[in-house]
Amino acid sequence: MPLMRSWVDSANAPDCPFPLNNLPYGVFSTGEEEPRCGVAIGDKILDCGAAESVGLLNFGDEPLFDVPFWNEVMEQGPELWERLRNRLTGLLAEGSSSRPSVEPFLVEQAAATMHMPFLVSEYTDFYAGKHHATNVGTMFRGAENALPPNWLHIPIGYNGRASSVVVSGTDVRRPWGQLKGPNDDAPRFAPCARFDLELEMGAIVGKESDGPVTVNEADDMIFGYVLLNDWSARDIQAWEYQPLGPFQAKATATTVSPWIVTRAALEPFRCNTPAREKELLPHLRDNGPMLYDIDLAVTLAPEGKAASTVAETNYNVMYYSAAQQLAHHTTSGCPMNPGDLLGSGTISGPEKHQRGSLLELSWGGKEPVTLDTGESRTFLEDGDRLTLTGTARGDGFTLGFGECTGRLLPALKDPYAR
Template identity: 45%
Template structure:
């Protein structure tokens, strides 16, 4: 067992029982204060831990890091050191903040330099994303979309159960939680017998996804197997992969989504490591037909992560519209990474790969408004009495995720994004 995952560990930092960030989590992110520049942080409870300060104060001796790895505006330099180094770093943090250890806790002057109240810091984009791939790996979602736009008998396309379908997305428009987005504009074709029109998207949708971030991969021309995949994945975050449904419907033939997806994808600011998620592995679905040998995997590679989505209309309270789970994925991360590299494609430190919309079998678990409102035919009622077929201007969409096992709750915090009107 990874030492930092010990469920019996307690921190000398006070942690609420319902917190996403007990000592067993120790995620990584980028933050800044009013007095200081961006740097690497971790979190326990409602305290953000300044890793640059810990390095300067001498608490990271004998670890393979330099100050430049922490005094930076992205996690990439830290991830460049590889999995064994980040595992060591997390274990060191676990030791420093264990209530049984007083090396740091007994030095009040150091504690003041290291800890910040979470409501006094600004969380920034955690990773400099070089390339972004979006998969389409939830059978529930793919079935729903196929049913809506084709017919139930042919909901899944012939290749869907043979390969983890994916496409190359836009990395530059991936943004952190709390950064508002503008409603996108583009061409739409409301009527089949009329020319297209241009204007603001009328069918703006969220997509509930999880994303994983990679370490450096192998050189161009080499592949990563499903067995090796765990050594190349750093951690995960929640992603709202916004979608302009009406723009997408007109543009996606023959090359797939373009403007309908590239305007924004929002992520939660804390990257939860695969080490921290190790206790929450679970079995995946039976894959039928049997996958080709390069997609076979041996150990459990799916994860039991509870997910939810809420909509907050302006000047109103939140309505939870979706409760789903990452375990509903048909294709797991190991298979996605193995497929991504089987042709020799090289991945680089900081690449991001998203799951695709996550939907279960029950309507309450559908991960998009397209499915929840069944293409607008079944509007959702908000607590303020208003209805939603799709996302309206000034709505805020909030996504959350957490795991529970052995009395330990590990969470991701939330990704919250407000929609502003188009210019």
């Protein structure tokens, strides 16, 4: 599919992340106004709330865009998702007769503050990258036992904490936690010393389920995708995670990009999961290309210094698609709801520079990563800013998600001081 041209000129540049092909959904505010729904086009945002109020975007009796989240649109279901995308495309396409009526509702992205684009109902994080699971398993259990026996049969996941999901730009405070090193006699309560990122994609469930769904049905339930950084306290995790999994290590913050790139926009970038090493059981089997070809990168900028690229990989290296993860999530009858967020798991490629966490990049802290500034990192240091980007490259156009960025603030001196 080639570039779809818009009358918003900036949207037609080949490196613009928000051409007419994209139309991602966010929540923004300007000045003192209330946050509301908007769609990115070029370097502008179409104010959907305002456009709705004058009758340019109307789908039924109740307003959908005057609220600071896209959940109400999700709840209308896939038929409306398609009608909305068609309508927006019609309004913004080159030559559209609607231009004079739509133009007054364009806002400069540079002047807008972005907010969480949706209310997170529940958050599940997976462990579906084989290179990541193999790297971590090798470090902890040796190469012979790297992958757990279930890994090639089910997308391993655990429930995370929806309340800790924040939008790009939110500062993250280094947490305290209970720590015990392998040579310590007893645990202690101290600031995390091995704070890390996890480069992931997040899939947003748009449609409810009440019983097991097939992989195809699961794919149809996905509203869109965001970039996701699952901040991780490795030392807290090491002490707490046996036997019931990560808990406080993953509860400080998870950052998502401000724009939801819809499944419809990503259609041209669909690709297959890798060849199966063991055949999946029928209910999880691939049924068409359900991964996406999206280039991903992570930069790290020490406080007041330039950013260095520390990882470059692609979503297409994952072993399980979000559709397979969602299908597995429903096998027991677990009800899923609009706004549920599924983290893909850390996305690491086969090469060293393709690893999506400092745990892997520094091989458990043993091989420091050198930045362009000459500094090195094993884990994150106070003041570090991490930025994730994602780019799908089409024929003469690109699709982006906006930055997924966050700065690490130092731990509180006394977490209980009031």
